Amino acid sequence: MKNTIFVSYTFDDKTAVSFREIVGDIAHQLRRLSIADGKSLIYVADFSNRVAEFIKDEADCLIGIFTAGKHGNSNVLYEVGVAVGASKKTILIADARKRVPSMLQQNDIITPDTGTLTWLKDFQEALEKRLRFYFQLPDDHFLENKLNRRYSAEERKHLKNPSRVELPIDIIRSGDFWKAVAVLRGYLADDDKNLDAIFLLSEAHYLLGFSDKDPTERDAHFREQLKLTERGLSLEPDHILFLNARAIALMRLGEFDRADKDLKRLLQLEEGFSVGQYAAACLAALNRDKALMLSHFKNAVRMNPDWKNFAKEDPDFMAFFEDAEWQEVVYSRD
Numbered sequence: 165m166k167n168t169i170f171v172s173y174t175f176d177d178k179t180a181v182s183f184r185e186i187v188g189d190i191a192h193q194l195r196r197l198s199i200a201d202g203k204s205l206i207y208v209a210d211f212s213n214r215v216a217e218f219i220k221d222e223a224d225c226l227i228g229i230f231t232a233g234k235h236g237n238s239n240v241l242y243e244v245g246v247a248v249g250a251s252k253k254t255i256l257i258a259d260a261r262k263r264v265p266s267m268l269q270q271n272d273i274i275t276p277d278t279g280t281l282t283w284l285k286d287f288q289e290a291l292e293k294r295l296r297f298y299f300q301l302p303d304d305h306f307l308e309n310k311l312n313r314r315y316s317a318e319e320r321k322h323l324k325n326p327s328r329v330e331l332p333i334d335i336i337r338s339g340d341f342w343k344a345v346a347v348l349r350g351y352l353a354d355d356d357k358n359l360d361a362i363f364l365l366s367e368a369h370y371l372l373g374f375s376d377k378d379p380t381e382r383d384a385h386f387r388e389q390l391k392l393t394e395r396g397l398s399l400e401p402d403h404i405l406f407l408n409a410r411a412i413a414l415m416r417l418g419e420f421d422r423a424d425k426d427l428k429r430l431l432q433l434e435e436g437f438s439v440g441q442y443a444a445a446c447l448a449a450l451n452r453d454k455a456l457m458l459s460h461f462k463n464a465v466r467m468n469p470d471w472k473n474f475a476k477e478d479p480d481f482m483a484f485f486e487d488a489e490w491q492e493v494v495y496s497r498d
Contacts, residue, residue, distance in 0.1 A: 167299050170219050171201040172243035173229035179259050180231040183276075186284070187227055187257075190292050197295065202239070216246045225253040225298055230263035241265060253298045255291070272483075297482035307375050311337050313474055314367070319439060322405045329360045336368055341375070344368040359396055359403065366392035366409050373416065382416075389413040402433055408440050415447055423447055438467035446480040454484065462493060472496075 171187050173180040184201065191197040200223070205214050219226060226247035228240045247254050256273045258264050264273055272294065276287040314337055320326045326333075332351070335344040345368050351361035366389045373385030393410035396403055407430040414423035424447060430440045445460035464471045472494050475481055484490040 167197045168223050169197055169199050169225045169227055169295075170223035170243070170247070171199060171227045171229065172240045173201070174231060174237060174240065175203065177231050180229045183229045183231070183257050183259075186288065187229075187291065190288060190295065194292070194295060194299075197299065202243075215243060219243060219246045219252065220250040223247070223252060225255065225295075227255045227257060230256065230258040232259060232263065237263065244268065255294055255298075257291075293479065293482060297479040307339075307371070309474055309477060310371065310374065311339060313470070316439070316468070318437060318468075319405065322403070323360045323363070325360060329364055332361070332364050332368075336364065336371065341368045341372045345372075357399055359399060359406075362392055362396045362399075363403075363405050363409065366396070366406075366413075370409070370412060370416075386413050386416045390417065402429075404430060404434055404437055404440070407433075408437075408443055411443055411447070415443075415450065420447060420451060435463075436467060438464045438471065441467065442471050442475075445475075446478070449481045449484060452483060454487070454489070457481075457484065458489060458493065465493065 169187070169191060171184050173184050175181070188199050191199045200218065202215055205218060226244060228244040228247075230237045230240055244254060244256070254271055256264055256268060256271050258273055258275050259278070261269075261273060261275050264271075274287065274290050274294070276283050276290075280286070315333060323329065329351075332344050332347050335347060345365065348361050348365040348368065351358055352365070355361070369385045369389040369392065373382045373389065390410060390413040393406045393413060396406040397410065400406070407426045411423040411426035411430070414420070414426065427440060427444045427447060430437065431444065434440065441460050441464035445457050445464060448454075448457035448460060461471070461475065476494055481490070
């Protein structure tokens with residue numbers, strides 16, 4: 165994947181140019197994103213058609229910047245329209261929400277409050293979170309959250325002999341995933357049907373994939389996770405942890421329909437498994453099914469309220485972070 169962002173803005177407006185520079189800085193920090201804008205195409209004959217072709221054929225996402233420039237935002241509106249028509253991901257940035265035409269008010273809009281001391285940091289964080297979500301980039305901070313919640317009592321009860329795998333569990337939770345891989349391979353050399361070791365090895369590869377910056381390497385780890393979960397399920401077809409782990413691997417590989425089948429089977433076997441309810445909520449969020457997402461998420465937090473704090477920074481729910489119903493559940497004190 166090229167992961168190319170086309171930035172649409174008014175060239176002669178200082179605010180727009182400053183926002184464009186911040187977008188470029190964030191993309192550079194994330195490394196795997198590249199930036200283009202109209203200035204790189206301005207000397208091409210038939211400029212407007214070339215811009216439209218680039219957005220439709222070469223861009224993966226468009227960021228439209230709406231400001232109070234003296235020439236208005238006509239080019240931005242046109243280019244956003246091209247992106248929407250081509251079903252491209254879009255993020256809108258505006259110095260004031262009123263700059264965005266009413267027809268686009270339902271889109272994802274970031275409005276930096278430049279009157280506050282922390283506006284730049286807040287703006288950078290908001291944009292980075294959206295780009296990480298749209299391009300499924302690993303988030304090192306959120307990885308810490310993933311490690312902190314491993315492994316709950318309800319997960320441990322599905323391990324065959326948790327006391328015998330405390331060492332690799334501790335190594336995984338410390339963040340030394342490659343060491344965990346080496347230790348677990350040793351366990352499997354002694355017993356290739358050790359389900360606990362197979363599961364934890366699949367977990368180590370998942371966390372390696374989630375933390376890796378290289379997209380090819382990430383996919384390789386998720387595919388190894390998938391392979392290991394299928395190995396475990398071949399030994400015990402209805403193992404709750406493996407059904408959940410396989411669904412997670414399939415979600416990261418974009419195979420949502422297959423993930424849905426595993427999660428439905430898992431919840432049919434154990435509806436009260438909050439980890440599975442949470443995973444089903446994540447899948448529904450990625451599919452933009454708000455009603456189903458809320459249903460599964462409410463089930464998860466009813467069983468384990470700690471999921472509320474975990475979900476606040478989970479990029480799987482990015483599309484609903486500003487949704488009133490979502491916020492009501494996540495920020496409630498019940």
